[in-house]
Amino acid sequence: MHSILAGLTLLAALATAKSTPGPGDLNCPSGVHVIVARASQEAPGPGIMGQVANMVLERIPGSDMECLDYPALLDPYVPSQTAGVANLITLIQKYSEKCPRTKMILMGYSQGAHVTSDVLCGTSETGFPATKPQQSTVTDKIAAVVLMGDPSFTAGQPFNVGTSHGSGIFPRLNPDGCKCVDHKMMSICDAGDMFCEKGGDSLAVHMSYVINWGDAAVDFVLSMIHSY
Template sequence: MKELLLRALALFHRQTPYIWDGTCATGIHMIVARGSTEAPGLGRIGVVAQNVSMLIPNSSVAAVDYPATFENYFTSYATGASEFERLVLEHVQACPDTRIALLGYSQGAHAMMDSVCGDGDGEFVLSLGFRQALASQVVAVVGFGDPSFNATAPWSVGTSTGAGLFARKNITACEPYAARIQSWCDEGDVYCDLGNDRAVHGSYFSNYTQEAAQFVKEKFDNSDPVIDLPTTTAPPTETTAPTETVSTSILTPTSTPTETTIPQSAAGSFGPSWMMVASIVGSMMVWMELL
């Protein structure tokens, strides 16, 4: 039995890229974004999708098609955020009765959370259609090792009490969906906690896969699929990110940053100030990857 399960998991991960076939699932439809440098497809976060599929029969999965690179990190994860929106809207139009879950790991979690919350500086704005889709059909959002993690956000779980490289402060856009979000980060993670233990970043799958899958199952079974969105724009709600100390040597780029083209999409766009910060932190990520 164990051997058959391992073969099934191996087959599940070999199907890359993982493209939705257009069939409306009677279970849940999952949109999944892999982590940095993982091969196109579901990546390691796919094991959570596999566990959800076991708990919710007749479910379907689609992989977010984005670069997932450290180089040009800003362009990469911004593309991922836009793709999350495109895939959600595509599915809502085709299957208006199917519930949806979003899953992301590492850079994929960053892209996912920016698609739901905006970029934290108010420069990445959710379209009305996407907000309505999040309110009506997206019942669960699960992240592992998100670089925009902030332990003070209401959906933050795990052992971290700190904040990531892109610690999210403005959570206004995603507050209506807070009960449907869970983002795991553990102490020591180099990306979501600014720690120094690289092994932690890959440990979520052995520690939290079943818990994350059960969270999706519970939201699928119990949550009201419609959220009342505010009719007026509320002042931004900011959370205070825990203070972290980062060596200034890490922040010094080793080469002259190259210009990047900012992608435009229905999800919105990023401004130049955010691109500058992301370019610097992208250099930090490359530096830490070489350690």
């Protein structure tokens, strides 16, 4: 009898251990967690990039979205962007600890793209306080990154997409910092964009990426999720 009771107790313990959620699982999405950094001058929230984020949420059940809290000011730009970098570093590091099994998708438009790329690649642009790239313990939990109109767009990067062949108004001095995420990043810049292509003069091009590249961005995210 004692051996039977002991066996039943062991089975119950194993079943409980198997069904016990991991850290944060009860409050973590079963799909992906999309973090969006809005463009300069946009009201708090996802901004124009929210259209792309919402398409991803529709395609991946059980997903949710979070918007980066930062000033998003065009003037003064550097303090605003720097605050965004600090806030996003804290956000993704804490989320990777809270929900270690949930894949993160990072999206940024314009200044939000600059913030996102600096967080991942490290800040090396002239006039901005230097930061280091994120450790693999964090980047390994990021499945895909989509950037549109990044002022730190740097020519020759393997993740560059679009018709521009130049660099942005704040090009990276150490683009190798992006190597930890270059296989899962998509940075879009078209010729004439006044921010991601130095010498460009078109705000219309800068604001056109969701219309012209939104579907491609979603397809890219889905492909990264499936290969994660």
